[in-house]
């Protein structure tokens with residue numbers, strides 16, 4: 001049980017980042033047992049129980065579900081004689097490293113003394129780390145205007161555009177900035193797939209009041225990837241009511257989609273009209289200068305040295321998806337770090353030789369899962385299953401990472417390909433591989449080899 005708890009704490013710190021206060025409360029917890037889908041925890045005082053249940057329940061539940069590979073509930077009991085085990089709560093270095101941007105950047109929004117970090121918002125996705133170019137200038141300006149005075153202009157704000165072009169980044173940035181200016185603002189970010197699941201579960205568990213409260217008692221609702229609601233009549237109906245309730249109350253709604261409202265099939269006219277009430281703006285693939293600037297910012301944020309010609313080489317060859325652009329930079333700098341070489345053009349050319357091709361659209365999650373399973377000599381079922389033994393976990397995490405990098409699938413969609421895993425599990429895996437790639441040669445080689453094989457297969 002202690003091992004499970006230790007791993008859950010690691011996951012919690014890694015994924016959401018936690019404050020010193022959270023850490024001190026977590027130190028007071030003794031993990032007791034797992035019984036079916038319940039995890040029993042004990043603490044010595046009522047106050048600690050209340051704190052865990054009110055403030056840390058979401059994070060702890062998610063972390064334990066992640067470790068155990070299934071949805072669990074927690075139950076906290078009070079037992080004055082409890083002595084917590086001697087398990088150090090890890091320092092949140094990973095999140096901080098990733099969360100702070102360039103050394104010269106201002107203090108990250110989420111670390112202001114008043115605003116408690118919102119675990120639904122990625123600390124890296126702020127306005128400070130967003131590079132403005134002609135492809136996204138308008139969307140950025142609109143997002144900033146909304147964040148500065150929610151409920152006033154551009155309501156709803158509808159941002160659309162292709163995969164990996166910064167829509168999610170802008171949504172999170174609105175969330176961070178709104179709360180930086182006015183910490184008491186109630187902001188809720190949700191992916192449409194989570195919204196759907198929440199809605200379905202609320203009906204199943206007879207919790208429709210809780211559902212309404214979650215989504216209607218907010219000042220700003222940020223809803224990502226609305227195209228996912230296409231054809232889901234009941235969820236759409238519920239979203240329609242949520243939207244109206246918020247809009248009527250002067251609350252702000254920001255929506256993203258991979259297509260414009262006009263091209264959203266399976267959505268009624270009355271809803272489409274409402275989306276068009278406010279402001280619609282698109283994000284386009286960035287031009288070369290913007291791509292270089294994005295890479296430069298990323299290199300600064302990760303504190304890696306990459307000369308201009310290398311950034312230009314990467315930016316010239318990867319043109320349509322910023323996620324893949326960043327992935328290529330990570331690969332080049334990781335290779336150099338592992339081999340104690342400096343990053344230069346010839347090194348970048350060698351590293352990216354197999355990775356640069358223009359037919360990525362044909363890469364599917366199944367081909368990635370199949371190739372990864374093959375590479376590790378395991379079956380696809382084992383790869384997408386729940387076993388926690390090491391080789392399965394590594395294979396699973398690498399396959400998730402490559403799905404994120406090479407396909408247009410959202411995090412929840414990737415989760416579905418892996419036996420219905422939660423999107424936070426996917427997010428954690430992606431981050432883990434991203435971190436380890438520069439630290440462990442074996443991880444680097446594995447990711448590189450599988451990536452090259454996936455691309456080779458797509459080329460036929």
Ligand SMILES: Nc1ncnc2c1ncn2[C@@H]1O[C@H](COP(=O)(O)OP(=O)(O)OP(=O)(O)O)[C@@H](O)[C@H]1O
Pocket residue numbers: 125129130131132136161162163164165166167168169170258294297322323326408409410
């Ligand atoms: N203008 C930008 N400046 C800096 N980073 C950016 C910019 N645009 C995108 N990125 C980065 O590119 C990656 C992909 O962006 P994001 O997830 O926001 O895309 P998206 O449009 O929401 O894609 P999807 O539709 O697939 O969810 C993120 O790591 C994000 O930080």
